[in-house]
Amino acid sequence: DGGITQSPKYLFRKEGQNVTLSCEQNLNHDAMYWYRQDPGQGLRLIYYSQIVNDFQKGDIAEGYSVSREKKESFPLTVTSAQKNPTAFYLCASSMEESNQPQHFGDGTRLSIL
């Protein structure tokens, strides 16, 4: 079955440490997204990519970085510059057309030790 795989499910970070969250999709979607979810705030867009080797900042990109070297993969790095990284991170993908839904992975919960 096609879908989106996020790993790990749970991740712990020490202060000052960079961590990378993995996102892989086999839906053959061109577009991929990273969201941050905090209680009571819905989903906020961190970065998105419409095509390989190209990506754009979303609403809350500061302290995060991404790469898109392959169509199937869109890893997110949470850098030490992100002062409040504890959150639930969701990766999504979609076809390009705006009437198409986004498909989501099961998320990674990041906590600070």
Place this chain on the structure above:
Amino acid sequence: AQSVTQLGSHVSVSEGALVLLRCNYSSSVPPYLFWYVQYPNQGLQLLLKYTSAATLVKGINGFEAEFKKSETSFHLTKPSAHMSDAAEYFCAVTLYNNNDMRFGAGTRLTVKP
């Protein structure tokens, strides 16, 4: 810019009762509207979508939503709640492209036995 507002962060119903989750949108052009469901520690699953065809949209698990342009609403309903419906529900809107999907803050549905 488009946006959605979900009225009520928490809704509680008895098993077998009507479920009504409210969503109002704001956009200057006809929107595409989506409802997603999220179970604890999981990603979002698409329930249904409105893409300018029929105004009454039927989705999975017995849910449906009606697009009302005059009221700028897209409320989600289900005639009879089941215990398995307990989850968080998100309304979302896009306009021209999927890169700018805006989510509501979410409504947590509790179903009492």
